[in-house]
Amino acid sequence: xxxxxxxxxxxxxxxxxxxxxxxxxxxxxxxxxxxxxxxxxxxxxxxxxxxxxxxxxxxxxxxxxxxxxxxxxxxxxxxxxxxxxxxxxxxxxxxxxxxxxxxxxxxxxxxxxxxxxxxxxxxxxxxxxxxxxxxxxxxxxxxxxxxxxxxxxxxxxxxxxxxxxxxxxxxxxxxxxxxxxxxxxxxxxxxxxxxxxxxxxxxxxxxxxxxxxxxxxxxxxxxxxxxxxxxxxxxxxxxxxxxxxxxxxxxxxxxxxxxxxxxxxxxxxxxxxxxxxxxxxxxxxxxxxxxxxxxxxxxxxxxxxxxxxxxxxxxxxxxxxxxxxxxxxxxxxxxxxxxxxxxxx
Amino acid sequence: xxxxxxxxxxxxxxxxxxxxxxxxxxxxxxxxxxxxxxxxxxxxxxxxxxxxxxxxxxxxxxxxxxxxxxxxxxxxxxxxxxxxxxxxxxxxxxxxxxxxxxxxxxxxxxxxxxxxxxxxxxxxxxxxxxxxxxxxxxxxxxxxxxxxxxxxxxxxxxxxxxxxxxxxxxxxxxxxxxxxxxxxxxxxxxxxxxxxxxxxxxxxxxxxxxxxxxxxxxxxxxxxxxxxxxxxxxxxxxxxxxxxxxxxxxxxxxxxxxxxxxxxxxxxxxxxxxxxxxxxxxxxxxxxxxxxxxxxxxxxxxxxxxxxxxxxxxxxxxxxxxxxxxxxxxxxxxxxxxxxxxxxxxxxxxxxxxxxxxxxxxxxxxxxxxxxxxxxxxxxxxxxxxxxxxxxxxxxxxxxxxxxxxxxxxxxxxxxxxxxx
Numbered sequence: 001x002x003x004x005x006x007x008x009x010x011x012x013x014x015x016x017x018x019x020x021x022x023x024x025x026x027x028x029x030x031x032x033x034x035x036x037x038x039x040x041x042x043x044x045x046x047x048x049x050x051x052x053x054x055x056x057x058x059x060x061x062x063x064x065x066x067x068x069x070x071x072x073x074x075x076x077x078x079x080x081x082x083x084x085x086x087x088x089x090x091x092x093x094x095x096x097x098x099x100x101x102x103x104x105x106x107x108x109x110x111x112x113x114x115x116x117x118x119x120x121x122x123x124x125x126x127x128x129x130x131x132x133x134x135x136x137x138x139x140x141x142x143x144x145x146x147x148x149x150x151x152x153x154x155x156x157x158x159x160x161x162x163x164x165x166x167x168x169x170x171x172x173x174x175x176x177x178x179x180x181x182x183x184x185x186x187x188x189x190x191x192x193x194x195x196x197x198x199x200x201x202x203x204x205x206x207x208x209x210x211x212x213x214x215x216x217x218x219x220x221x222x223x224x225x226x227x228x229x230x231x232x233x234x235x236x237x238x239x240x241x242x243x244x245x246x247x248x249x250x251x252x253x254x255x256x257x258x259x260x261x262x263x264x265x266x267x268x269x270x271x272x273x274x275x276x277x278x279x280x281x282x283x284x285x286x287x288x289x290x291x292x293x294x295x296x297x298x299x300x301x302x303x304x305x306x307x308x309x310x311x312x313x314x315x316x317x318x319x320x321x322x323x324x325x326x327x328x329x330x331x332x333x334x335x336x337x338x339x340x341x342x343x344x345x
Numbered sequence: 346x347x348x349x350x351x352x353x354x355x356x357x358x359x360x361x362x363x364x365x366x367x368x369x370x371x372x373x374x375x376x377x378x379x380x381x382x383x384x385x386x387x388x389x390x391x392x393x394x395x396x397x398x399x400x401x402x403x404x405x406x407x408x409x410x411x412x413x414x415x416x417x418x419x420x421x422x423x424x425x426x427x428x429x430x431x432x433x434x435x436x437x438x439x440x441x442x443x444x445x446x447x448x449x450x451x452x453x454x455x456x457x458x459x460x461x462x463x464x465x466x467x468x469x470x471x472x473x474x475x476x477x478x479x480x481x482x483x484x485x486x487x488x489x490x491x492x493x494x495x496x497x498x499x500x501x502x503x504x505x506x507x508x509x510x511x512x513x514x515x516x517x518x519x520x521x522x523x524x525x526x527x528x529x530x531x532x533x534x535x536x537x538x539x540x541x542x543x544x545x546x547x548x549x550x551x552x553x554x555x556x557x558x559x560x561x562x563x564x565x566x567x568x569x570x571x572x573x574x575x576x577x578x579x580x581x582x583x584x585x586x587x588x589x590x591x592x593x594x595x596x597x598x599x600x601x602x603x604x605x606x607x608x609x610x611x612x613x614x615x616x617x618x619x620x621x622x623x624x625x626x627x628x629x630x631x632x633x634x635x636x637x638x639x640x641x642x643x644x645x646x647x648x649x650x651x652x653x654x655x656x657x658x659x660x661x662x663x664x665x666x667x668x669x670x671x672x673x674x675x676x677x678x679x680x681x682x683x684x685x686x687x688x689x690x691x692x693x694x695x696x697x698x699x700x701x702x703x704x705x706x707x708x709x710x711x712x713x714x715x716x717x718x719x720x721x722x723x724x725x726x727x728x729x730x731x732x733x734x735x736x737x738x739x740x741x742x743x744x745x746x747x748x749x750x751x752x753x754x755x756x757x758x759x760x761x762x763x764x765x766x
Contacts, residue, residue: 053383057389163699165698193545200470200471217474219462225403226543230698261392320544
């Protein structure tokens with residue numbers, strides 16, 4: 001009622017302002033009172049409906065709520081040592097709260113004079129998928145739905161066309177006759193289309209050739225997923241579910257720390273291990289020794305020797321991404337060729 | 346400044362004035378928009394897992410609608426070009442409705458992008474580390490927002506001048522109109538480049554995508570304009586000449602012919618070459634490995650487009666506007682299917698690793714999409730509701746005549762159209 005009279009005063013005080021408006025004040029007076037009541041009823045109803053529509057927001061978990069600290073956190077490349085430490089402390093607290101254990105989380109930088117390369121021996125791979133599961137355990141991926149960085153294709157002999165591959169083979173034993181196996185994961189391209197398309201530079205290539213993602217910077221547009229010719233990127237469509245006992249507490253900012261929902265992730269060549277001289281988890285678990293990893297800038301390294309001596313190819317060379325992930329066969333070039341190559345060099 | 350705020354307040358007030366049909370319409374759109382908002386809140390809490398999207402098909406109806414609506418927005422230019430370059434005066438006082446349609450369409454585009462983001466709370470990172478000019482998405486951000494500003498400025502300025510009974514100053518209009526023409530072409534070209542620049546997706550990685558985007562936009566957009574102008578003619582007293590609709594009709598027809606020609610070029614290249622690249626096109630038109638969810642859709646779209654084109658070519662659509670309306674509605678739906686779902690989804694099927702996973706939108710994501718459409722139509726309705734009385738001199742700085750409740754069906758023939766120059 002109070003408001004109603006106020007409205008009337010306002011409208012009458014407005015009348016002189018609207019000069020010569022025949023209908024503005026005089027003929028509008030009576031309808032204004034009635035229509036004001038109606039208007040406020042409609043407005044109240046609309047507001048109530050809008051509030052009701054917003055109700056699901058009440059269920060937002062506390063750690064998913066936007067905070068000032070998260071809002072102000074800078075891009076990875078812009079953070080100085082202290083700021084990185086603050087971010088790591090925050091993440092550490094969040095992990096401890098969620099998993100009841102304090103993680104060993106660090107920001108591990110690339111080593112000088114190192115460029116990592118992966119080589120996978122197609123002659124030896126038997127398609128056991130041990131690498132797939134070791135990777136999930138190492139990198140704290142969501143278990144439900146399970147996010148896997150490695151996809152093993154069961155290929156019929158006589159083709160390298162991935163469209164002929166079977167993604168969901170399920171034999172009691174492997175390898176099956178007449179097939180070979182081709183595991184695919186992030187190829188850490190030297191010309192990565194995923195990095196090019198990201199609108200916010202949330203993903204980039206590091207000095208050692210590993211393409212990384214700042215999970216706190218990604219806006220979740222999934223353009224990189226569309227751009228990747230190897231289907232190497234995964235998106236957290238829901239909040240990743242990881243049982244407390246399965247947490248790997250040794251983690252780094254750019255690789256295997258637990259991810260929030262709504263961001264993209266992928267293989268990082270286990271940089272929290274490999275930048276400290278260890279091998280990636282998928283390699284360590286491989287029962288046949290099909291996986292080789294190392295520094296291509298060191299001519300004596302195993303991968304350098306493989307690239308030099310074995311028959312090697314990259315997947316989808318025509319898309320021009322220059323992968324750092326090579327497939328090879330046991331068979332070597334004839335020794336004479338090697339000698340010739342040395343001479344010409 | 347104070348006068349301008351008063352203008353805004355009066356416009357705001359006026360946007361709620363109308364007959365019961367008008368209120369019912371507003372209420373209807375408002376409710377659908379709220380249902381959409383509710384669905385979005387659910388998505389915000391539980392993540393994009395509430396949609397039908399997967400790692401295999403990582404973009405769905407949101408991006409499909411976005412792509413289509415960029416075309417609708419760009420097609421406002423199809424009213425501007427005839428007027429400002431070819432001096433077709435019968436369209437002159439209708440240009441503003443095209444520009445307002447562009448405003449509503451761009452707002453819908455931006456909403457479709459926002460609801461597609463996994464982390465909308467981190468959207469400000471776009472401003473802090475804008476990956477320009479490398480990422481085409483950043484180009485699109487500039488193109489769309491710039492186009493929105495241009496299309497807010499031009500009609501906004503003209504309406505405010507009419508409100509103040511001032512003649513619009515040429516220099517505040519004409520240069521912007523010509524910038525907007527080039528800009529309209531650019532928004533759709535840049536949006537096409539989002540897709541055609543991806544070597545990983547052979548279905549999109551084709552130079553014909555951008556020209557085809559423009560051709561289909563210049564068919565679907567003016568088709569929508571014809572329908573909207575018919576509604577404006579029916580529900581307000583604004584004058585819409587038959588000749589104006591017929592000019593738009595020829596634009597739609599020519600654009601649709603070019604679109605169909607480019608489609609033929611695509612078909613030939615894909616199916617005659619018959620390389621491994623054809624897999625996505627096969628999935629779309631014929632089905633692949635027994636999976637064929639999109640086939641009925643794309644065939645419906647093709648049938649709608651062909652029938653619409655036939656109606657447009659026949660003289661009957663010139664004689665009877667009702668036939669023209671039907672043709673336009675069919676064409677609009679046909680292109681919406683073809684350019685939305687028909688373009689985005691097959692790009693992901695099969696995946697770069699050859700997996701075939703189909704995509705069906707969920708109820709929640711459909712509700713969000715409907716909500717955004719309702720929101721856009723609501724915005725457009727209100728913009729038209731304000732524009733008509735201002736431009737026809739019924740709402741000016743010193744006269745606020747309430748054509749009020751009876752506006753809806755009051756037709757008056759002798760209203761003066763505003764002179765732009």
